[in-house]
Amino acid sequence: MRNMRGSQHSLANTQKLTIIAQDPSVKIGGKILVAEVEVPAEELLPGPRGYRVNVIDFDTATSTLYQPAVLKPDANGLYPFELKKDVHGVVRKRPQNYDKRLLSDPTFHAQNVYAIAMRTLSHFEFALGRRVPWGSDGHQIHIAPHAFVDANAFYSRDDRAIFFGYFMGPSNKPIYTCLSHDIVAHETTHAILDGIRSRYLEPSSPDQAAFHEGFADVVALLSMFSLPDLVSQLLDLDSSGNHLISNAHLTREALRKSILLGLAEEMGLGLSKGRESALRRSVELKPGKPYMSMPEFSEAHDRGELLVAAVMNAFLDIWIARLDKIGFISRGKKNRSLVVEEGARVASHLLTMAIRAIDYCPPTDMTFGDYLSALLTIDREVVPDDTKYGYRGALLKNFKNFDIVPDADAGIDGTWKRFDKKLVYSRTHFDSMLRDKEEVFRFIWENREAFEIDERGYIEVQSVWPSIRIGPDGFTLRETVAEYVQIMTLQARELKALLKIEPPRDLPATMRIRIYGGGVLIFDEYGQIKYKIANRIEDRKRQTARLKYLWESGALDSEQKAGMRFAQLHRARMSRSE
Ligand SMILES: [Zn+2]
Numbered sequence: 001m002r003n004m005r006g007s008q009h010s011l012a013n014t015q016k017l018t019i020i021a022q023d024p025s026v027k028i029g030g031k032i033l034v035a036e037v038e039v040p041a042e043e044l045l046p047g048p049r050g051y052r053v054n055v056i057d058f059d060t061a062t063s064t065l066y067q068p069a070v071l072k073p074d075a076n077g078l079y080p081f082e083l084k085k086d087v088h089g090v091v092r093k094r095p096q097n098y099d100k101r102l103l104s105d106p107t108f109h110a111q112n113v114y115a116i117a118m119r120t121l122s123h124f125e126f127a128l129g130r131r132v133p134w135g136s137d138g139h140q141i142h143i144a145p146h147a148f149v150d151a152n153a154f155y156s157r158d159d160r161a162i163f164f165g166y167f168m169g170p171s172n173k174p175i176y177t178c179l180s181h182d183i184v185a186h187e188t189t190h191a192i193l194d195g196i197r198s199r200y201l202e203p204s205s206p207d208q209a210a211f212h213e214g215f216a217d218v219v220a221l222l223s224m225f226s227l228p229d230l231v232s233q234l235l236d237l238d239s240s241g242n243h244l245i246s247n248a249h250l251t252r253e254a255l256r257k258s259i260l261l262g263l264a265e266e267m268g269l270g271l272s273k274g275r276e277s278a279l280r281r282s283v284e285l286k287p288g289k290p291y292m293s294m295p296e297f298s299e300a301h302d303r304g305e306l307l308v309a310a311v312m313n314a315f316l317d318i319w320i321a322r323l324d325k326i327g328f329i330s331r332g333k334k335n336r337s338l339v340v341e342e343g344a345r346v347a348s349h350l351l352t353m354a355i356r357a358i359d360y361c362p363p364t365d366m367t368f369g370d371y372l373s374a375l376l377t378i379d380r381e382v383v384p385d386d387t388k389y390g391y392r393g394a395l396l397k398n399f400k401n402f403d404i405v406p407d408a409d410a411g412i413d414g415t416w417k418r419f420d421k422k423l424v425y426s427r428t429h430f431d432s433m434l435r436d437k438e439e440v441f442r443f444i445w446e447n448r449e450a451f452e453i454d455e456r457g458y459i460e461v462q463s464v465w466p467s468i469r470i471g472p473d474g475f476t477l478r479e480t481v482a483e484y485v486q487i488m489t490l491q492a493r494e495l496k497a498l499l500k501i502e503p504p505r506d507l508p509a510t511m512r513i514r515i516y517g518g519g520v521l522i523f524d525e526y527g528q529i530k531y532k533i534a535n536r537i538e539d540r541k542r543q544t545a546r547l548k549y550l551w552e553s554g555a556l557d558s559e560q561k562a563g564m565r566f567a568q569l570h571r572a573r574m575s576r577s578e
Helices: 004-010 098-104 106-128 181-196 206-225 228-236 252-266 273-284 300-323 336-360 368-382 391-401 437-446 492-499 540-552 562-574
Strands: 014-020 034-040 053-055 141-149 153-156 161-168 174-176 244-246 333-335 458-470 476-491 512-523 529-535
Touching: 014 106, 034 106, 034 228, 053 106, 106 141, 106 161, 106 181, 106 206, 106 336, 106 458, 153 181, 161 181, 181 206, 181 336, 206 228, 206 300, 206 336, 206 368, 228 244, 228 252, 228 336, 244 336, 252 300, 273 300, 300 336, 300 368, 300 391, 333 336, 336 368, 336 391, 336 458, 336 512, 368 391, 368 458, 368 476, 368 529, 437 458, 437 476, 476 492, 492 512, 492 540
Parallel strands: 053 141, 141 161
Antiparallel strands: 014 034, 153 161, 161 174, 244 333, 458 476, 476 512, 512 529
């Protein structure tokens, strides 16, 4: 019998699984680019079915249930589709028909979606320092890699599932959306963001709908660029193991072309047409136009591209600044692994920051300006001294280039102001406040005047999350994030009298209207309030603008279901001609 203690100690925390690094059309030397990614280790049932993800490969178009994937190592210790490496960790040869099997074996497709979904989830859990629920009920989400025939993929809260479609490409070869890293990471991010901020799927402002799309793209792109092997090969399309890289490949223009644009150009064959244009467009957008007020950037995906452009250009700026500090080894050449490491490190830091910022955004009616202030604030909390790499400066500059400025309530440097009003702490218990919704509600109610919370309407504490953030230097920051929402339901004719909101013209007087407000309270490790980041329910200007937008876009009379919205949004995007 095995010693229980001993075996527990020897359990690994992570395991490596092979995925397609971008999508099957991205090849170097004629071979599909694959990567090994680390995912949390677990004993998987066939499917794979694990503690957070259940892959069920049922195809509704053909009523076929595919064989479940079994992710167990073979007699040589190799996991399915793992390539054999030599002592230097270099893959010398691929088995015959390896690439063909990646494309045609449904069990690889199941492995690919499982690994990318779990990797995405673990990025969130690492960044936030806590477990993160899916937006749908239950602990496990279903993923269907071949759900239907259509150039589409979507997350559905009601079905507790993510569905991936497939379709016939040119020369009658099937194209699978489940084999595109970006599409899988993007859809998984929708499901996770919905778990952190469930109100973001409700109709609000152009920014809020666009945020779901732009943020899902940012997470997909940065998690791809945090794979060092991938970055290394894309820089100069050299996979020979050359230790040096010519500086000609490291200029701003060359990096833009190879890493971002080059990648997008490789995605041919009709696969992820929408993704391709989103990526290419967001990198090619010229800075300095009044984008946020331009009608062509009001649709959710188009507007989301502004966020992607701002973050990816900041990524390039910071990486280039760090490359300048690496000396030449021989004439015009730098150490490849240092160059790659810096790029992957910048991508990881930005990804962690991008995820943590969600905690610092209001729970309803968020704007891009809120998100920028949240990014700057959480980074300052974790990395007080930004002079070495200048992340915050690069973000401020690049967001401004795409017409996104910090929220008007933020301080002079764009960060949220610290909460400095006097509060009553003595009537609530410090210990339970850090995990108990009832206790936090009592605290809010007690202090509603200081928090400027209107007591009319419904107030609910939605979540209380103790969180631990680990800084780049190993320093840890403990915080508790409590989220409350306020909802008032009233008739259109009452808007003016009760909330001084001017209803849009032609709005029927008896139409039932819901008005939202709410905020997050950030407690420090001693249970004291550091920040209150809120949208007040009686904010006349914001509520008037929101109602006007909803009325004009037709969202007020069509109560669409969240899942349906994604299905429609994504179909519209995939089928767009450019
Ligand atoms: Zn989407």
